[in-house]
Amino acid sequence: MHDFDFLQPDTVAEASQMLADLGDEARVMAGGTALLLALRQRMLAPSHVVSVAKIESLRGISFDPQSGLRIGALVKHSELSRSEVVQKHYPVLAAMASQVANPQVRNQGTLGGNLCYADPATDPPGCLLAHGAQVVVGSARGERVLSVEEFLIDYFTTALEPDELLVEIRVPTPLPETSGCYTRFLRTAAEHRPLASVALMTRRDGRLCREARIVVGASVTVPRRVERAEQFLAGKTVTAQVAAEAAEIVAADIEAISDSRGSEEYRRDMVRIVSRRSIGELFGVGAAA
Amino acid sequence: MSKHTIELVVNDRAEQREVPARRLLADFIRDDLHLTGTKRGCETGVCGACSVLIDGEVVKSCLALAVHADGCTLTTVEGLAQGAELHPLQESFMRCGGLQCGYCTPGFLMASCALLAKIPHPTEHEVRAGLNGNLCRCTGYSQIVESVLEAAEKMNGN
Numbered sequence: 001m002h003d004f005d006f007l008q009p010d011t012v013a014e015a016s017q018m019l020a021d022l023g024d025e026a027r028v029m030a031g032g033t034a035l036l037l038a039l040r041q042r043m044l045a046p047s048h049v050v051s052v053a054k055i056e057s058l059r060g061i062s063f064d065p066q067s068g069l070r071i072g073a074l075v076k077h078s079e080l081s082r083s084e085v086v087q088k089h090y091p092v093l094a095a096m097a098s099q100v101a102n103p104q105v106r107n108q109g110t111l112g113g114n115l116c117y118a119d120p121a122t123d124p125p126g127c128l129l130a131h132g133a134q135v136v137v138g139s140a141r142g143e144r145v146l147s148v149e150e151f152l153i154d155y156f157t158t159a160l161e162p163d164e165l166l167v168e169i170r171v172p173t174p175l176p177e178t179s180g181c182y183t184r185f186l187r188t189a190a191e192h193r194p195l196a197s198v199a200l201m202t203r204r205d206g207r208l209c210r211e212a213r214i215v216v217g218a219s220v221t222v223p224r225r226v227e228r229a230e231q232f233l234a235g236k237t238v239t240a241q242v243a244a245e246a247a248e249i250v251a252a253d254i255e256a257i258s259d260s261r262g263s264e265e266y267r268r269d270m271v272r273i274v275s276r277r278s279i280g281e282l283f284g285v286g287a288a289a
Numbered sequence: 290m291s292k293h294t295i296e297l298v299v300n301d302r303a304e305q306r307e308v309p310a311r312r313l314l315a316d317f318i319r320d321d322l323h324l325t326g327t328k329r330g331c332e333t334g335v336c337g338a339c340s341v342l343i344d345g346e347v348v349k350s351c352l353a354l355a356v357h358a359d360g361c362t363l364t365t366v367e368g369l370a371q372g373a374e375l376h377p378l379q380e381s382f383m384r385c386g387g388l389q390c391g392y393c394t395p396g397f398l399m400a401s402c403a404l405l406a407k408i409p410h411p412t413e414h415e416v417r418a419g420l421n422g423n424l425c426r427c428t429g430y431s432q433i434v435e436s437v438l439e440a441a442e443k444m445n446g447n
Contacts, residue, residue, distance in 0.1 A: 003290035006310030006356055033352045036313075037333060049310065053357070078346070102422025103400065104337060107346040108353060190424075192335075 001036075002045040008054050012165055015050055016139040020163040022048050028165065029053075030074060030113035033105050052165060058112065063089060069171040073112025077101070077124075080111060090171060092201065096127040096182040101192045112166040115148075118156045118222070120257070121193040125152055126217025127182045129225065130199035131171050138167040145170075152222040177203045177210065183278045184218070185270050187262070194218040195262050196270045198250070200278045202233075207283050209233045214246075214275070219256050219267035226250045229275075238283035247276035295359040299324070300368030308355040314348075315339040317355035318365060326366035326395045330424075337423030340396035341365050347403035349422070366395035369402065378402060378440040387436030389427035396423050401437045411441060 007026075009015040019026055027046040029035050030053070038044045052058060058074040063085040071080065080086055081097035100106055100114075100123050114124050115135065129148045137144050137151075137160060144164075151159050160166065180201035184194035197217040203210040212233040217223035229249040236242055251272035258264040280286055291310045296303070299322060306321055318327045318341065330338030332351045339350040342364035343357075369376035378401050381387065388394045397420060404411060404419035411419065416437045417430075425433060 001311050001313075003309065003311050005291040006293065006354075007291075032354065032357065033334060033349075036352050036354070039311075040332070051356075102337070103403070103419055104340055104347050104349040104422040105334065105352070107343075108348050192422075 001039045002042065004039075004046055005048045007048055007050045009050065009052070010054050010056075012055060012057060012138045012167060013140045015052055015055065015165055016141075016163045018048070018050050019165075020140065022050075023162065026050050028116070030116075031076065031109040032113075033101075033109040034113065034117045034119070055165075058165075058167060061086065065173055067170075068173045071111055071169040071171070073115075073166045073168055074110050075112075076108065076110055077106040077114075078103070081106070089174065090131065092180045092182050092199070093127060093131060093171065096123050096199075099123060099184060105192070111169060115151065115169070116158055116160060116166050118152055118154075118158050120155060120221055120223075121195075121218050121261070123182070123184055123194060123197060123217070126197050126215045126223035127199045128169065128171065129217075129223050130180065130182075130201045130213045130215040131174075132213070133172075134170045136167045136170065137161075137164045139164040143167065149224070155221040175203055177205060179204060179282065180213075181278050181282050183274050185274050196267055196274055197223075198271065198274045198278050199223075200275075200282060202282065204238075204283065207238050207285065209236055209238055209283070214250060216250060216254050216271055216275075219262070219271050220254050221257060224254075226253050228253055233279070238279065238285055240280060240285045243276050243279035243283065243285060246279055247272045250275040293356050293359070295356055297358050297360065298362045300364060306355075310354065310356060312355040313351060314341070314353040314355050314358055315350035317358070318350060318363075321355075324365045324367050328392055328395055330392070330396070335424065336393070336396070337400060338393050338396040340399040340423065342399055342403060345403065345406060347400050347422075364399070364402075366398055369398060376402070377443045378405070378437070381436040381440035381443065382433070385436040385439055386432045387429070388433075389425075389429050393423060393425045393427075397425070397433055401440070404437070405441055405444060409441065409445060411438070413438065 026048040059072045077097045077100040087094040182199045185196040196219040199215040201213040212230045256264040256267040328338040330336035334352045
């Protein structure tokens, strides 16, 4: 690892000014789990690392029935999974956070860092997108609010300007009758990164689906909703056949990536299976094969 | 390049050291503090051999900088035993054969310690989930899980 200067600003404005002054020579560090690997493998060699760990305004989780959930960018995956308000009002989010990577990384990695890295092979972005989450990004120039869809632009690319930090994540209060599930598929149990993921959030009355949000992640460059499948499910009484048909649409409509971890065809197959099982289990119509 | 004075409590002892920004926590523990129980394994955050506790939470010290531990309480495998008296986990690992070559053992002990602090009565599934971030290349997982379950019983007074 090349040597660098380690800067520890106390405020977003101070950090933003450092980033503006240093330009491409600086990298932001939150929990450090991803950046340290990139530094050690010399994929990056910044002259300055700007640690945001001392910025208190990036911490904490709070919930208000009117405005919803606020998650500070520095909240770690383990904090999110153990939070009582998250467990109570956003059980799908809490369950997702309890599965990210492994226990050590959950104690070190932050939700904000995870989103800013924009690695496709991870869990939070797709799950947050299905919850209709927004992110607040800040700089010395002020703040902007973006949807997760607007924030995640491409493979390892976000909408952050060079002098901006991710400040917090906002998740709206769930509407009545909301239920959902998040399912990740691993090629082997020892893997820590999902090969495919499906986040499903619905408003339903028993097996009658009023509204559905289906987001595929990990097998695509950035997680995206599959609107044709959402529309197909809306207003339908879900049966095993309906679940299978919706899953076919999901698999057909994604732009699956192909790499050393899985071919496009394999990923599409796994997304179809995970989708069918998720819909089937959520609506209690069995998870047949 | 920047140097930083860090203050932390290591296995109940206060330490103050000057470190360069790029010093990894794992290297700080082994090379500066000479606590060589903590192992460097894959050094890419996969194997968990370098696991230690920071403020009671298990972390991989190859994925952290020494400056990250400033102001924290650090516990390494050397901090588990009380003098000559081994920690119940260490005793169980010995009795149940929870180690073969032993290289992964310090990491497994620290992850197990954090697990039992959170879940004093874990199921086998919870033990396996709690040790998901540690690899044993001798593949002696059954005995490791057995060791943790036995230690839990013992620590709960059974």
